[in-house]
Amino acid sequence: MKLYLIPTPIGNLEDITLRALRVLKEVDMVFCEDTRTTGNLLRHYGIEQKCYPYHIHNEHQTLEKTIAMIKSVGSVALTSDAGTPAISDPGFLLVRECLKEGIEVECLPGATALIPALVNSGLPCDSFYFHGFLPHKKGKESTLKKLAEMDCTVMFYESPYRLLKTLEMMMEPFGSDRRLSVARELTKIHEENFRGTISEAIQYFSQKTVKGEIVVVVENGERREENNS
Numbered sequence: 734m735k736l737y738l739i740p741t742p743i744g745n746l747e748d749i750t751l752r753a754l755r756v757l758k759e760v761d762m763v764f765c766e767d768t769r770t771t772g773n774l775l776r777h778y779g780i781e782q783k784c785y786p787y788h789i790h791n792e793h794q795t796l797e798k799t800i801a802m803i804k805s806v807g808s809v810a811l812t813s814d815a816g817t818p819a820i821s822d823p824g825f826l827l828v829r830e831c832l833k834e835g836i837e838v839e840c841l842p843g844a845t846a847l848i849p850a851l852v853n854s855g856l857p858c859d860s861f862y863f864h865g866f867l868p869h870k871k872g873k874e875s876t877l878k879k880l881a882e883m884d885c886t887v888m889f890y891e892s893p894y895r896l897l898k899t900l901e902m903m904m905e906p907f908g909s910d911r912r913l914s915v916a917r918e919l920t921k922i923h924e925e926n927f928r929g930t931i932s933e934a935i936q937y938f939s940q941k942t943v944k945g946e947i948v949v950v951v952e953n954g955e956r957r958e959e960n961n962s
Contacts, residue, residue: 737839765787916948
């Protein structure tokens, strides 16, 4: 019995490993966020495979059934719509339960949005903190304040519909001159990497319609003090 966690491309379909393709062919079934999205990927590579939904809306209710299916068939893969399962996507609960049940778990290396965004940013990569998605409402201000006080580069995902509001909320705890990078639509045709200060980012994104997946990377407070000294 084995569960494979398979990273899938975050945009460009070429960003999948040869090993991932082999495992997807060899497993007995595939659990995925959206059977249509994963189905398109499998068809692109000529892989015929059984796909079953496993997403944020059903993972709690179907966990026991999913474990039973893994035990009955032997080897199963879990994919998200884009990137590595369990990184701001479903997967953690299944991994934890598999380990409790003595089912072997293996995560393949592969695509994720946060590492390219960090390296692209031009900000220090030696020490960083990844928060995932910020709270939508309650707790957002306090979360931003904590992030602003960290002594390393900080990163988080954000929705295009909330980006401008979030940048405006960052002004007070981070300061208008704190440098950041906003990576949008990584690996896709319209990829964009904005680099500048928070105030410059607000001016830039207030003048355009923002679309796509977004990663925000912000320099730490100590490094800002060094740059200003």
